[in-house]
Amino acid sequence: MNPLIPLLAGLALVAPASSPTTVTTDKGVVRGTVTASGTRSYQGIPYAAPPERWASPQPAARWAGVRDATRPGAACAQPAGLPVGVPSEAEDCLYLNVTAPAGNRRNLPVIVWIHGGSMMFGTGDMYGPDRLAADAVVVSMNYRLGVLSFLTHPALDSGSRFGSGSLALEDQQAALRWVRTNIGAFGGDPRNVTIMGQSGGGYAVCDHLASPVSRGLFTRAIIQSAPCATGGSRTRASAEADSTGVISAVGCTDKPDIAACLRAVPVADLLAAYDVWSEPRPVAGTALLPLSPADAFRTGRFNRVPVMIGVNHDEENGRYAAAPPIPADSYPATVGPEVLAHYPLSDYDNSASLALATIATDRDWAVPTFDTALLLSRWTNTHMYEFAEHDTPWFAGYPAPDLPWRAQHMAELAYLFDLDLFAPRTPAQDRLAARLTTTWTNFAADASPGWHPFTPARPLVQSLASGRWTPTEFLDDHEYDLWSPHA
Structure with missing residues (x-):
């Protein structure tokens, strides 16, 4: 390990390279751009490997040389239907973006933006954060949406140690772990991370507050237009009921290996079978989310930031x-x-x-x-x-x-x-x-x-x-x- 890399609370804070637009992360070097407003922008950085369908995110691979970080990664698969959406069939989509102030400023507060769109639509990169990044390091990410995050069935449970139905939350936690390890190289303080979300993204913030797996990954939270007292999660029974019609529509209900059948279905067919106006949420009652946000807040069993x-x-x-x-x-x-x-x-x-x-x-x-x-x-x-x-x-x-x-x-x-x-x-x-x-x-x-x-x-x-x-x-x-x- 490079002796110039400092250690803080067991976390590797990777030192920036010499170029003002080049940064060394734990997986390799990235080169971004300086924007017209003077901020430094890095887009399309993988925070996890290309995911297997309905499986937990895994660490990204290392790369050699300097990775171009001037364009955002692909939008996660989502249907047409809302202006806030970006129609896509991409499954290789677990990328994030970092915007930082110009210069060599250090220990800045970090804002991690979790985009809205009913957990069905959207991308992180459509939200231009330059003004927020005048005095903070801003991170946005893409995370799996809709059917590729929330389809719930016993045949899919082995893909995650938490069971099926909550992959959006797992993806966001992987992005937050990337922030904890790497954000110091961009001038951010990993001990001062605010998660911020609106609508579907706000409900995700509610879930992180309630999830013991998210403990220690953030120090403050901003919830916009997401009343956690009446939302943020659903029961396993509700999630399975919503998924039954999708599994039937794509012809997998009576197959001897339902999981293999579902993993062979084209993305377009899965998107077409899933209710475009669905409001999916992670499943409560698991090790990932033991309680609904409302119950967690009511009993005090949440991450108290x-x-x-x-x-x-x-x-x-x-x-x-x-x-x-x-x-x-x-x-x-x-x-x-x-x-x-x-x-x-x-x-x-x-x-x-x-x-x-x-x-x-x-x-x-x-x-x-x-x-x-x-x-x-x-x-x-x-x-x-x-x-x-x-x-x-x-x-x-x-x-x-x-x-x-x-x-x-x-x-x-x-x-x-x-x-x-x-x-x-x-x-x-x-x-x-x-x-x-x-x-x-x-x-x-x-x-x-x-x-x-x-x-x-x-x-x-x-x-x-x-x-x-x-x-x-x-x-x-x-x-x-x-x-x-x-x-």
């Missing part, structure tokens, strides 16, 4: 904005008298679509996110926010709807990342983007986003929008007493 958790004020507005208008005269019968009393149509410009979007946001997002923060705050340092900006970019290439989309699901991502998914930001939106990225990197640095913690005695939720940031009247605004089972 500082957590920042948040929700968008208008999560469902985008979905209802993109759908055909709902007739106003159908609204009273749709919601019933009790809900109608709390959400009169007159409060929503006589728009049933806007009223129903508000109901769905409060019931399915805002209230369970508050309850998740309440569970966490009994055991660990917790901060909660609500992204509440009204003037947010709409999706690029799509006509703007009549319904106000405001702080819809994913809206905050346009401020934290440079994303082709959204129309370009305005100067005013750029100013809010600068505040948000600073807040996120401050939390990654020292767990202090800039407002008081959320506690059971003082459940403060900070509103983040243009103008002065203040606590919000969250419980009244989202009809907490109507929707929470704990009210």
Whole structure:
């Protein structure tokens, strides 16, 4: 071993090579690029070997010479269906990307981004992290999605010591182990790693908090639009039930060797057989995930690191904005008298679509996110926010709807990342983007986003929008007493 490689807590922190764009990792040398913004970018680094189908990730092989790291790795296999997706049939997809500030800065906080997309769609590289990387080292990864991660059957259990149905979580843990070993070579501090995810990626953060296998792989967590109190995992029975139809559709149900049959099925056929709108989750009740996130947080049996958790004020507005208008005269019968009393149509410009979007946001997002923060705050340092900006970019290439989309699901991502998914930001939106990225990197640095913690005695939720940031009247605004089972 090179005597210049220091040792810290038993971890090899590999020293950078002489070139500003060349770094030595534990598997070999990579050469990246310097971006227009001055950051150093390394893409397509293998954090695991090309995986066997429905088998746990294995260590990547060493390589000789200098590996080109200027292009991202292939997107993991996923169907067409969402703008956030990248249609792909690739199984060799376990690659990550590192973006670091220019210069030879050391011991920077590390942010590991786990992309969303319902654990069905997406890639790490589509989220441009240059602004977050002004004062942090940012890592994103691809991980197996949909049918190639979550298909669950006894015949597939031997592929993992945890059983089938949770490979996305195993892949992410392999990426976090790569970070622990290698991130020092890129200027990051392996003792200061924040995992951060939104939507499906946020639920993955919930799972890492609850997984004993993830213990020690991160020191802080950011959960965006993922109310762990009502999601993050599923039962083995539910996972097997969802998989039965897929196995039948590809003709493997009655085969003497179901696993061999499934491994011979073309990827395209597997993708076609899996529900494109499925919301798969890892299986709870295993050594990988003994408890659901909700039960882990309720009992305190989770990795107790500082957590920042948040929700968008208008999560469902985008979905209802993109759908055909709902007739106003159908609204009273749709919601019933009790809900109608709390959400009169007159409060929503006589728009049933806007009223129903508000109901769905409060019931399915805002209230369970508050309850998740309440569970966490009994055991660990917790901060909660609500992204509440009204003037947010709409999706690029799509006509703007009549319904106000405001702080819809994913809206905050346009401020934290440079994303082709959204129309370009305005100067005013750029100013809010600068505040948000600073807040996120401050939390990654020292767990202090800039407002008081959320506690059971003082459940403060900070509103983040243009103008002065203040606590919000969250419980009244989202009809907490109507929707929470704990009210």
